[in-house]
Amino acid sequence: MDLSKAEEDYIKAIYRLQQDNGQVGTNAVAQELKTKPASVTDMLKKLKLKRLLHYEPYQEFKLSQEGKKVALGVVRRHRLWEYFLVEKLRLGWDEVHDIAEQLEHITSQRLIDKLDEYLGFPDTDPHGDPIPDANGKMKVSPRVSLAQLPLHMPAEVCSVGSQSSELLEMLRHLHIKIGTRLEVKRRFDFDGSLEIKIRNIPLFVISQVMAQNLFVTHEH
Amino acid sequence: MDLSKAEEDYIKAIYRLQQDNGQVGTNAVAQELKTKPASVTDMLKKLKLKRLLHYEPYQEFKLSQEGKKVALGVVRRHRLWEYFLVEKLRLGWDEVHDIAEQLEHITSQRLIDKLDEYLGFPDTDPHGDPIPDANGKMKVSPRVSLAQLPLHMPAEVCSVGSQSSELLEMLRHLHIKIGTRLEVKRRFDFDGSLEIKIRNIPLFVISQVMAQNLFVTHEH
DNA sequence: ACTATTTTTTAGATTTACCTAAAATATTTT
DNA sequence: AAAATATTTTAGGTAAATCTAAAAAATAGT
Numbered sequence: 001m002d003l004s005k006a007e008e009d010y011i012k013a014i015y016r017l018q019q020d021n022g023q024v025g026t027n028a029v030a031q032e033l034k035t036k037p038a039s040v041t042d043m044l045k046k047l048k049l050k051r052l053l054h055y056e057p058y059q060e061f062k063l064s065q066e067g068k069k070v071a072l073g074v075v076r077r078h079r080l081w082e083y084f085l086v087e088k089l090r091l092g093w094d095e096v097h098d099i100a101e102q103l104e105h106i107t108s109q110r111l112i113d114k115l116d117e118y119l120g121f122p123d124t125d126p127h128g129d130p131i132p133d134a135n136g137k138m139k140v141s142p143r144v145s146l147a148q149l150p151l152h153m154p155a156e157v158c159s160v161g162s163q164s165s166e167l168l169e170m171l172r173h174l175h176i177k178i179g180t181r182l183e184v185k186r187r188f189d190f191d192g193s194l195e196i197k198i199r200n201i202p203l204f205v206i207s208q209v210m211a212q213n214l215f216v217t218h219e220h
Numbered sequence: 221m222d223l224s225k226a227e228e229d230y231i232k233a234i235y236r237l238q239q240d241n242g243q244v245g246t247n248a249v250a251q252e253l254k255t256k257p258a259s260v261t262d263m264l265k266k267l268k269l270k271r272l273l274h275y276e277p278y279q280e281f282k283l284s285q286e287g288k289k290v291a292l293g294v295v296r297r298h299r300l301w302e303y304f305l306v307e308k309l310r311l312g313w314d315e316v317h318d319i320a321e322q323l324e325h326i327t328s329q330r331l332i333d334k335l336d337e338y339l340g341f342p343d344t345d346p347h348g349d350p351i352p353d354a355n356g357k358m359k360v361s362p363r364v365s366l367a368q369l370p371l372h373m374p375a376e377v378c379s380v381g382s383q384s385s386e387l388l389e390m391l392r393h394l395h396i397k398i399g400t401r402l403e404v405k406r407r408f409d410f411d412g413s414l415e416i417k418i419r420n421i422p423l424f425v426i427s428q429v430m431a432q433n434l435f436v437t438h439e440h
Numbered sequence: 441a442c443t444a445t446t447t448t449t450t451a452g453a454t455t456t457a458c459c460t461a462a463a464a465t466a467t468t469t470t
Numbered sequence: 471a472a473a474a475t476a477t478t479t480t481a482g483g484t485a486a487a488t489c490t491a492a493a494a495a496a497t498a499g500t
Contacts, residue, residue, distance in 0.1 A: 089334040114309040
Protein backbone atom coordinates (compact mmCIF):
# COMPACT_ATOMS: atom_id res chain seq x y z
CA MET A 1 0.00 0.00 0.00
CA ASP A 2 1.42 3.37 -1.00
CA LEU A 3 0.46 6.42 0.97
CA SER A 4 0.49 10.10 0.10
CA LYS A 5 2.47 12.64 2.05
CA ALA A 6 -0.77 13.94 3.54
CA GLU A 7 -1.85 10.49 4.70
CA GLU A 8 1.52 9.84 6.29
CA ASP A 9 1.43 13.22 8.01
CA TYR A 10 -1.98 12.52 9.51
CA ILE A 11 -0.95 9.08 10.69
CA LYS A 12 2.18 10.42 12.29
CA ALA A 13 0.27 13.22 14.01
CA ILE A 14 -2.39 10.86 15.33
CA TYR A 15 0.31 8.52 16.57
CA ARG A 16 2.10 11.31 18.40
CA LEU A 17 -1.06 12.57 20.05
CA GLN A 18 -2.10 9.04 20.97
CA GLN A 19 1.21 8.46 22.75
CA ASP A 20 1.33 11.82 24.52
CA ASN A 21 -2.26 12.45 25.51
CA GLY A 22 -4.08 9.17 25.34
CA GLN A 23 -7.15 10.43 23.54
CA VAL A 24 -7.07 12.34 20.27
CA GLY A 25 -9.68 14.63 18.72
CA THR A 26 -10.13 16.24 15.33
CA ASN A 27 -9.30 19.60 16.88
CA ALA A 28 -5.99 18.41 18.24
CA VAL A 29 -5.00 16.81 14.95
CA ALA A 30 -6.02 19.93 13.05
CA GLN A 31 -3.88 22.08 15.30
CA GLU A 32 -0.91 19.75 15.00
CA LEU A 33 -1.09 19.80 11.21
CA LYS A 34 -2.11 23.44 10.88
CA THR A 35 -5.29 22.53 9.09
CA LYS A 36 -9.02 22.60 9.95
CA PRO A 37 -11.12 20.02 11.81
CA ALA A 38 -13.30 19.51 8.73
CA SER A 39 -10.26 18.44 6.76
CA VAL A 40 -9.32 16.02 9.49
CA THR A 41 -12.72 14.36 9.31
CA ASP A 42 -12.26 13.86 5.57
CA MET A 43 -8.93 12.18 6.13
CA LEU A 44 -10.24 10.01 8.98
CA LYS A 45 -12.74 8.51 6.58
CA LYS A 46 -10.08 7.82 4.04
CA LEU A 47 -7.76 6.22 6.56
CA LYS A 48 -10.62 4.09 7.84
CA LEU A 49 -11.26 2.91 4.31
CA LYS A 50 -7.62 1.91 4.05
CA ARG A 51 -7.94 0.06 7.37
CA LEU A 52 -5.29 2.17 9.02
CA LEU A 53 -7.65 3.63 11.58
CA HIS A 54 -10.54 2.51 13.79
CA TYR A 55 -13.18 5.18 13.43
CA GLU A 56 -16.92 5.75 13.66
CA PRO A 57 -18.47 9.22 13.30
CA TYR A 58 -18.55 11.19 16.54
CA GLN A 59 -16.58 8.52 18.37
CA GLU A 60 -13.04 8.17 19.56
CA PHE A 61 -10.62 7.08 16.89
CA LYS A 62 -7.27 5.35 17.04
CA LEU A 63 -4.74 3.80 14.74
CA SER A 64 -5.15 0.17 13.80
CA GLN A 65 -2.27 -2.26 14.12
CA GLU A 66 -1.46 -1.58 10.49
CA GLY A 67 -1.68 2.17 11.07
CA LYS A 68 0.76 1.99 13.96
CA LYS A 69 3.22 0.15 11.76
CA VAL A 70 3.00 2.93 9.18
CA ALA A 71 3.51 5.54 11.91
CA LEU A 72 6.59 3.77 13.22
CA GLY A 73 7.98 3.61 9.71
CA VAL A 74 7.60 7.35 9.29
CA VAL A 75 9.11 8.02 12.70
CA ARG A 76 12.00 5.71 11.87
CA ARG A 77 12.73 7.54 8.63
CA HIS A 78 12.42 10.92 10.27
CA ARG A 79 14.81 10.13 13.08
CA LEU A 80 17.37 8.36 10.91
CA TRP A 81 17.51 11.40 8.65
CA GLU A 82 17.83 13.71 11.64
CA TYR A 83 20.76 11.65 12.84
CA PHE A 84 22.32 11.85 9.42
CA LEU A 85 21.84 15.60 9.14
CA VAL A 86 23.42 16.30 12.53
CA GLU A 87 26.13 13.63 12.72
CA LYS A 88 27.22 13.57 9.10
CA LEU A 89 26.27 16.87 7.53
CA ARG A 90 26.88 18.77 10.76
CA LEU A 91 23.71 20.78 10.64
CA GLY A 92 22.55 22.22 13.96
CA TRP A 93 20.02 20.16 15.92
CA ASP A 94 17.66 23.12 15.78
CA GLU A 95 17.59 23.25 11.98
CA VAL A 96 17.11 19.60 11.04
CA HIS A 97 13.49 19.03 11.96
CA ASP A 98 11.92 20.76 8.96
CA ILE A 99 14.29 19.09 6.52
CA ALA A 100 13.61 15.68 8.05
CA GLU A 101 9.88 16.38 7.67
CA GLN A 102 10.46 16.25 3.93
CA LEU A 103 12.98 13.43 3.83
CA GLU A 104 10.75 11.16 5.91
CA HIS A 105 8.31 10.79 3.02
CA ILE A 106 10.78 9.21 0.66
CA THR A 107 9.79 5.60 0.61
CA SER A 108 12.48 3.26 -0.53
CA GLN A 109 13.04 0.42 1.85
CA ARG A 110 16.42 -0.14 0.31
CA LEU A 111 17.41 3.49 0.89
CA ILE A 112 16.44 3.38 4.54
CA ASP A 113 18.20 0.06 5.13
CA LYS A 114 21.41 1.38 3.63
CA LEU A 115 21.15 4.67 5.48
CA ASP A 116 20.64 2.84 8.76
CA GLU A 117 23.68 0.69 8.07
CA TYR A 118 25.75 3.72 7.02
CA LEU A 119 24.90 5.47 10.25
CA GLY A 120 25.84 2.40 12.30
CA PHE A 121 22.31 1.48 13.40
CA PRO A 122 21.88 4.35 15.85
CA ASP A 123 19.19 3.89 18.47
CA THR A 124 18.46 7.50 19.34
CA ASP A 125 18.21 10.64 17.26
CA PRO A 126 20.00 13.92 18.04
CA HIS A 127 17.20 14.95 20.41
CA GLY A 128 17.47 11.74 22.37
CA ASP A 129 14.33 10.18 20.94
CA PRO A 130 14.52 6.44 20.21
CA ILE A 131 14.72 5.30 16.59
CA PRO A 132 12.47 2.32 15.76
CA ASP A 133 14.42 -0.54 14.17
CA ALA A 134 13.42 -2.20 10.91
CA ASN A 135 10.71 -4.14 12.77
CA GLY A 136 9.30 -1.12 14.52
CA LYS A 137 10.85 -1.94 17.89
CA MET A 138 12.49 0.87 19.86
CA LYS A 139 14.50 1.05 23.02
CA VAL A 140 12.43 3.13 25.41
CA SER A 141 14.74 4.05 28.25
CA PRO A 142 13.10 5.13 31.52
CA ARG A 143 13.46 8.87 31.70
CA VAL A 144 12.69 11.48 34.29
CA SER A 145 12.06 15.15 33.71
CA LEU A 146 14.55 17.47 35.34
CA ALA A 147 11.67 18.93 37.30
CA GLN A 148 11.32 15.61 39.13
CA LEU A 149 15.00 14.85 39.64
CA PRO A 150 15.98 14.79 43.35
CA LEU A 151 18.52 17.36 44.53
CA HIS A 152 22.23 16.55 44.26
CA MET A 153 21.70 13.46 42.12
CA PRO A 154 24.11 13.33 39.17
CA ALA A 155 22.23 12.75 35.95
CA GLU A 156 22.70 12.85 32.22
CA VAL A 157 20.47 14.68 29.74
CA CYS A 158 18.96 12.06 27.44
CA SER A 159 16.21 13.85 25.54
CA VAL A 160 14.22 17.02 25.08
CA GLY A 161 10.48 17.39 25.24
CA SER A 162 10.02 19.28 22.02
CA GLN A 163 11.61 19.95 18.68
CA SER A 164 10.90 23.66 18.71
CA SER A 165 13.85 25.62 17.43
CA GLU A 166 13.27 28.17 20.21
CA LEU A 167 13.90 25.51 22.83
CA LEU A 168 16.87 24.04 20.99
CA GLU A 169 18.42 27.43 20.43
CA MET A 170 18.13 28.27 24.10
CA LEU A 171 19.70 24.95 25.08
CA ARG A 172 22.60 25.65 22.81
CA HIS A 173 23.04 28.99 24.50
CA LEU A 174 23.04 27.27 27.91
CA HIS A 175 25.59 24.69 26.73
CA ILE A 176 23.17 21.89 27.39
CA LYS A 177 22.96 19.01 24.94
CA ILE A 178 22.21 15.31 24.86
CA GLY A 179 24.79 13.64 27.10
CA THR A 180 25.47 16.68 29.26
CA ARG A 181 26.01 15.64 32.87
CA LEU A 182 24.43 17.86 35.49
CA GLU A 183 22.97 18.06 38.94
CA VAL A 184 20.11 20.04 40.48
CA LYS A 185 21.51 22.05 43.39
CA ARG A 186 18.44 23.90 44.49
CA ARG A 187 14.73 24.16 43.80
CA PHE A 188 12.95 27.50 44.32
CA ASP A 189 9.41 27.23 45.62
CA PHE A 190 8.55 30.68 44.35
CA ASP A 191 8.28 29.75 40.66
CA GLY A 192 9.69 26.23 40.41
CA SER A 193 13.00 27.39 38.96
CA LEU A 194 16.01 25.14 39.44
CA GLU A 195 19.62 25.94 40.08
CA ILE A 196 21.82 23.68 37.97
CA LYS A 197 25.45 22.66 38.14
CA ILE A 198 27.35 21.54 35.08
CA ARG A 199 31.05 20.65 35.31
CA ASN A 200 33.28 23.62 34.42
CA ILE A 201 30.40 26.05 34.36
CA PRO A 202 29.27 28.28 37.22
CA LEU A 203 25.89 27.54 38.80
CA PHE A 204 22.92 28.93 36.87
CA VAL A 205 19.15 28.94 37.01
CA ILE A 206 16.59 27.55 34.58
CA SER A 207 12.83 27.98 34.60
CA GLN A 208 10.34 25.29 35.55
CA VAL A 209 9.06 25.24 31.97
CA MET A 210 12.55 24.47 30.74
CA ALA A 211 13.02 21.81 33.42
CA GLN A 212 9.85 20.05 32.29
CA ASN A 213 11.28 19.84 28.78
CA LEU A 214 14.57 18.28 29.79
CA PHE A 215 14.72 14.56 30.46
CA VAL A 216 17.55 12.77 32.20
CA THR A 217 18.75 9.32 33.19
CA HIS A 218 20.53 8.63 36.43
CA GLU A 219 22.02 5.63 38.21
CA HIS A 220 19.36 4.84 40.73
CA MET B 221 9.52 31.57 -5.49
CA ASP B 222 8.57 28.09 -4.37
CA LEU B 223 7.75 25.48 -6.97
CA SER B 224 5.76 22.27 -6.77
CA LYS B 225 7.25 18.90 -7.58
CA ALA B 226 5.26 18.88 -10.81
CA GLU B 227 6.58 22.26 -11.88
CA GLU B 228 10.15 21.24 -11.15
CA ASP B 229 9.68 18.02 -13.09
CA TYR B 230 8.42 19.89 -16.14
CA ILE B 231 11.23 22.39 -16.01
CA LYS B 232 13.81 19.66 -15.71
CA ALA B 233 12.29 17.70 -18.59
CA ILE B 234 12.13 20.75 -20.84
CA TYR B 235 15.72 21.57 -19.97
CA ARG B 236 16.89 18.07 -20.81
CA LEU B 237 15.07 18.03 -24.14
CA GLN B 238 16.31 21.50 -24.97
CA GLN B 239 19.91 20.40 -24.44
CA ASP B 240 19.62 17.10 -26.27
CA ASN B 241 17.38 17.91 -29.20
CA GLY B 242 17.38 21.65 -29.64
CA GLN B 243 13.64 22.04 -30.10
CA VAL B 244 11.05 20.72 -27.72
CA GLY B 245 7.37 19.95 -28.26
CA THR B 246 4.45 19.14 -26.03
CA ASN B 247 4.53 15.57 -27.28
CA ALA B 248 8.14 15.06 -26.31
CA VAL B 249 7.60 16.55 -22.86
CA ALA B 250 4.50 14.44 -22.37
CA GLN B 251 6.42 11.30 -23.26
CA GLU B 252 9.31 12.21 -20.98
CA LEU B 253 6.99 12.74 -18.03
CA LYS B 254 4.55 9.94 -18.87
CA THR B 255 1.68 12.36 -19.11
CA LYS B 256 -0.49 13.74 -21.95
CA PRO B 257 0.17 16.68 -24.31
CA ALA B 258 -2.92 18.49 -23.01
CA SER B 259 -1.48 18.42 -19.50
CA VAL B 260 1.77 19.81 -20.83
CA THR B 261 -0.08 22.76 -22.36
CA ASP B 262 -1.68 23.49 -18.99
CA MET B 263 1.70 23.54 -17.34
CA LEU B 264 3.31 25.66 -20.06
CA LYS B 265 0.79 28.37 -19.32
CA LYS B 266 1.48 28.20 -15.65
CA LEU B 267 5.24 28.35 -16.16
CA LYS B 268 4.83 31.29 -18.50
CA LEU B 269 2.83 33.08 -15.83
CA LYS B 270 5.68 32.49 -13.40
CA ARG B 271 8.11 33.85 -16.01
CA LEU B 272 10.07 30.63 -16.13
CA LEU B 273 9.26 29.95 -19.78
CA HIS B 274 8.96 31.87 -23.04
CA TYR B 275 5.79 30.62 -24.66
CA GLU B 276 3.04 31.64 -27.08
CA PRO B 277 0.31 29.23 -28.17
CA TYR B 278 1.26 27.06 -31.13
CA GLN B 279 4.82 28.35 -31.09
CA GLU B 280 8.16 27.03 -29.97
CA PHE B 281 8.78 27.36 -26.27
CA LYS B 282 11.94 27.51 -24.22
CA LEU B 283 13.04 28.16 -20.69
CA SER B 284 13.71 31.73 -19.64
CA GLN B 285 16.95 32.68 -17.91
CA GLU B 286 15.16 32.22 -14.62
CA GLY B 287 13.78 28.85 -15.75
CA LYS B 288 17.22 27.61 -16.65
CA LYS B 289 18.46 28.55 -13.22
CA VAL B 290 15.70 26.49 -11.67
CA ALA B 291 16.54 23.56 -13.93
CA LEU B 292 20.20 23.70 -13.01
CA GLY B 293 19.24 23.73 -9.34
CA VAL B 294 17.19 20.57 -9.75
CA VAL B 295 19.94 18.89 -11.75
CA ARG B 296 22.45 19.89 -9.10
CA ARG B 297 20.37 18.39 -6.33
CA HIS B 298 19.70 15.23 -8.30
CA ARG B 299 23.33 14.58 -9.08
CA LEU B 300 24.62 15.41 -5.63
CA TRP B 301 22.18 12.93 -4.15
CA GLU B 302 23.17 10.29 -6.70
CA TYR B 303 26.76 10.80 -5.73
CA PHE B 304 25.83 10.43 -2.07
CA LEU B 305 23.79 7.30 -2.66
CA VAL B 306 26.56 5.56 -4.57
CA GLU B 307 29.68 6.81 -2.81
CA LYS B 308 28.40 6.91 0.74
CA LEU B 309 25.47 4.55 1.02
CA ARG B 310 26.99 2.14 -1.50
CA LEU B 311 23.84 1.65 -3.53
CA GLY B 312 24.33 0.37 -7.07
CA TRP B 313 24.55 2.99 -9.81
CA ASP B 314 21.57 1.34 -11.47
CA GLU B 315 19.27 1.77 -8.46
CA VAL B 316 19.90 5.38 -7.45
CA HIS B 317 18.10 7.26 -10.20
CA ASP B 318 14.55 6.76 -8.91
CA ILE B 319 15.51 7.60 -5.36
CA ALA B 320 17.31 10.76 -6.48
CA GLU B 321 14.16 11.73 -8.42
CA GLN B 322 12.49 12.10 -5.06
CA LEU B 323 15.38 13.61 -3.14
CA GLU B 324 15.92 16.30 -5.77
CA HIS B 325 12.69 18.04 -4.78
CA ILE B 326 13.74 18.75 -1.23
CA THR B 327 14.48 22.41 -1.25
CA SER B 328 16.71 23.58 1.52
CA GLN B 329 19.64 25.60 0.31
CA ARG B 330 21.37 24.91 3.57
CA LEU B 331 20.92 21.15 3.16
CA ILE B 332 22.37 21.14 -0.31
CA ASP B 333 25.32 23.33 0.66
CA LYS B 334 26.18 21.04 3.53
CA LEU B 335 25.71 17.93 1.43
CA ASP B 336 27.99 19.33 -1.25
CA GLU B 337 30.60 20.09 1.36
CA TYR B 338 30.24 16.67 2.97
CA LEU B 339 30.78 14.99 -0.37
CA GLY B 340 33.87 17.10 -1.04
CA PHE B 341 32.38 19.23 -3.83
CA PRO B 342 32.31 16.50 -6.47
CA ASP B 343 32.08 17.66 -10.07
CA THR B 344 30.58 14.60 -11.68
CA ASP B 345 27.91 12.16 -10.58
CA PRO B 346 28.31 8.36 -10.66
CA HIS B 347 27.24 8.28 -14.32
CA GLY B 348 29.89 10.80 -15.29
CA ASP B 349 27.47 13.69 -15.71
CA PRO B 350 28.71 17.06 -14.49
CA ILE B 351 27.26 18.50 -11.30
CA PRO B 352 26.42 22.21 -11.50
CA ASP B 353 28.04 24.19 -8.68
CA ALA B 354 26.17 26.55 -6.39
CA ASN B 355 26.14 29.17 -9.16
CA GLY B 356 24.89 26.80 -11.82
CA LYS B 357 28.24 26.43 -13.54
CA MET B 358 29.36 23.00 -14.59
CA LYS B 359 32.53 21.56 -16.02
CA VAL B 360 31.59 20.22 -19.42
CA SER B 361 34.50 18.09 -20.50
CA PRO B 362 34.75 17.36 -24.22
CA ARG B 363 33.58 13.81 -24.69
CA VAL B 364 33.46 11.46 -27.62
CA SER B 365 31.18 8.50 -28.04
CA LEU B 366 32.94 5.17 -28.26
CA ALA B 367 31.42 4.78 -31.71
CA GLN B 368 33.56 7.70 -32.91
CA LEU B 369 36.79 6.80 -31.11
CA PRO B 370 39.63 5.98 -33.54
CA LEU B 371 41.06 2.48 -33.43
CA HIS B 372 43.86 1.71 -30.96
CA MET B 373 43.53 4.99 -29.11
CA PRO B 374 43.60 4.49 -25.35
CA ALA B 375 40.66 6.17 -23.72
CA GLU B 376 38.81 6.36 -20.42
CA VAL B 377 35.07 5.94 -19.96
CA CYS B 378 33.73 9.22 -18.57
CA SER B 379 29.97 8.99 -18.87
CA VAL B 380 27.00 7.02 -20.09
CA GLY B 381 24.27 8.20 -22.41
CA SER B 382 21.33 7.13 -20.34
CA GLN B 383 20.27 6.31 -16.83
CA SER B 384 18.28 3.23 -17.78
CA SER B 385 18.85 0.41 -15.34
CA GLU B 386 19.01 -2.01 -18.28
CA LEU B 387 22.04 -0.21 -19.67
CA LEU B 388 23.68 0.13 -16.28
CA GLU B 389 23.09 -3.49 -15.42
CA MET B 390 24.65 -4.60 -18.69
CA LEU B 391 27.67 -2.39 -18.10
CA ARG B 392 28.16 -3.91 -14.71
CA HIS B 393 28.09 -7.34 -16.32
CA LEU B 394 30.73 -6.22 -18.83
CA HIS B 395 32.93 -4.80 -16.04
CA ILE B 396 32.72 -1.35 -17.56
CA LYS B 397 32.32 1.63 -15.28
CA ILE B 398 33.25 5.29 -15.13
CA GLY B 399 37.03 5.47 -15.22
CA THR B 400 37.54 2.16 -17.01
CA ARG B 401 40.41 2.42 -19.49
CA LEU B 402 39.87 0.74 -22.82
CA GLU B 403 40.74 0.71 -26.49
CA VAL B 404 38.78 -0.08 -29.65
CA LYS B 405 40.62 -2.86 -31.49
CA ARG B 406 38.33 -3.40 -34.40
CA ARG B 407 35.19 -2.00 -35.99
CA PHE B 408 32.85 -4.34 -37.89
CA ASP B 409 31.18 -2.83 -40.90
CA PHE B 410 28.44 -5.41 -40.88
CA ASP B 411 26.52 -4.00 -37.91
CA GLY B 412 28.80 -1.36 -36.41
CA SER B 413 29.87 -3.61 -33.52
CA LEU B 414 33.19 -2.87 -31.87
CA GLU B 415 35.81 -5.14 -30.44
CA ILE B 416 37.09 -3.75 -27.15
CA LYS B 417 40.18 -4.34 -25.10
CA ILE B 418 40.24 -3.73 -21.38
CA ARG B 419 43.36 -4.48 -19.35
CA ASN B 420 43.26 -7.95 -17.78
CA ILE B 421 40.16 -8.96 -19.72
CA PRO B 422 40.10 -10.89 -23.01
CA LEU B 423 38.88 -9.03 -26.08
CA PHE B 424 35.12 -8.80 -26.41
CA VAL B 425 32.51 -7.30 -28.68
CA ILE B 426 29.87 -4.67 -27.95
CA SER B 427 27.03 -3.51 -30.18
CA GLN B 428 26.87 -0.18 -31.96
CA VAL B 429 23.94 0.85 -29.79
CA MET B 430 26.03 0.27 -26.70
CA ALA B 431 28.97 2.11 -28.22
CA GLN B 432 26.80 5.15 -28.84
CA ASN B 433 25.89 5.21 -25.17
CA LEU B 434 29.43 5.14 -23.87
CA PHE B 435 31.44 8.34 -23.79
CA VAL B 436 35.17 8.56 -23.34
CA THR B 437 37.98 11.05 -22.95
CA HIS B 438 41.40 10.54 -24.47
CA GLU B 439 44.68 12.40 -24.63
CA HIS B 440 44.61 13.80 -28.11
C1' DA C 441 -33.09 17.57 32.89
C1' DC C 442 -32.37 21.11 30.06
C1' DT C 443 -29.65 24.76 28.13
C1' DA C 444 -25.16 26.30 26.58
C1' DT C 445 -20.94 25.22 24.76
C1' DT C 446 -17.76 22.57 22.38
C1' DT C 447 -16.70 19.16 19.11
C1' DT C 448 -17.49 16.87 14.99
C1' DT C 449 -19.58 16.28 10.66
C1' DT C 450 -21.87 17.56 6.31
C1' DA C 451 -22.46 20.36 2.24
C1' DG C 452 -20.64 22.87 -1.17
C1' DA C 453 -16.34 25.49 -3.15
C1' DT C 454 -11.54 25.90 -4.51
C1' DT C 455 -6.88 24.60 -6.31
C1' DT C 456 -3.58 21.57 -8.49
C1' DA C 457 -2.55 18.31 -11.65
C1' DC C 458 -4.25 15.28 -14.22
C1' DC C 459 -7.52 13.16 -17.98
C1' DT C 460 -10.48 12.51 -22.76
C1' DA C 461 -12.46 14.15 -26.79
C1' DA C 462 -12.93 17.52 -30.04
C1' DA C 463 -11.44 21.80 -32.26
C1' DA C 464 -7.74 24.72 -34.03
C1' DT C 465 -3.49 25.32 -36.06
C1' DA C 466 0.90 23.68 -38.40
C1' DT C 467 3.29 20.75 -41.29
C1' DT C 468 3.88 17.52 -44.89
C1' DT C 469 2.55 15.16 -49.01
C1' DT C 470 0.82 14.82 -53.37
C1' DA D 471 -2.48 24.89 -53.42
C1' DA D 472 -5.33 21.58 -51.54
C1' DA D 473 -5.68 17.49 -48.92
C1' DA D 474 -3.92 14.53 -45.45
C1' DT D 475 -1.45 14.16 -41.30
C1' DA D 476 0.83 15.98 -36.97
C1' DT D 477 0.72 18.75 -33.26
C1' DT D 478 -1.19 21.72 -30.05
C1' DT D 479 -4.87 23.78 -27.69
C1' DT D 480 -9.53 24.26 -25.72
C1' DA D 481 -13.45 22.61 -23.23
C1' DG D 482 -15.15 20.12 -19.80
C1' DG D 483 -14.41 16.57 -16.17
C1' DT D 484 -12.05 13.86 -12.17
C1' DA D 485 -9.50 13.04 -7.80
C1' DA D 486 -6.88 14.69 -3.79
C1' DA D 487 -6.57 17.83 -0.25
C1' DT D 488 -7.87 21.71 1.32
C1' DC D 489 -11.37 25.54 2.84
C1' DT D 490 -15.89 28.08 5.01
C1' DA D 491 -20.30 28.00 6.86
C1' DA D 492 -23.91 25.63 8.75
C1' DA D 493 -25.97 21.44 10.84
C1' DA D 494 -25.66 17.53 14.04
C1' DA D 495 -24.09 15.27 18.03
C1' DA D 496 -21.71 15.04 22.43
C1' DT D 497 -20.31 17.19 26.73
C1' DA D 498 -20.65 20.36 30.45
C1' DG D 499 -22.99 23.74 33.59
C1' DT D 500 -26.55 24.92 36.42
